[in-house]
Amino acid sequence: MWGSLVASAVELQIGQAIAPPGAVASVPVNVSGASDAVAAQFDVCFNSSVVWHR
Numbered sequence: 553m554w555g556s557l558v559a560s561a562v563e564l565q566i567g568q569a570i571a572p573p574g575a576v577a578s579v580p581v582n583v584s585g586a587s588d589a590v591a592a593q594f595d596v597c598f599n600s601s602v603v604w605h606r
Contacts, residue, residue, distance in 0.1 A: 563583070563585050564581070565583075566596060
């Protein structure tokens, strides 16, 4: 036997940000369950009729 494989759940949580129109908003992101992770890449989709974007 070469070893055992253990699967763990990785969770990505995206918080909320409130800003007036035209302002830059920082959105908090939390990743848990990813040991030894050195980078993350993801896309955030939003309703453009509610959120103004450039």
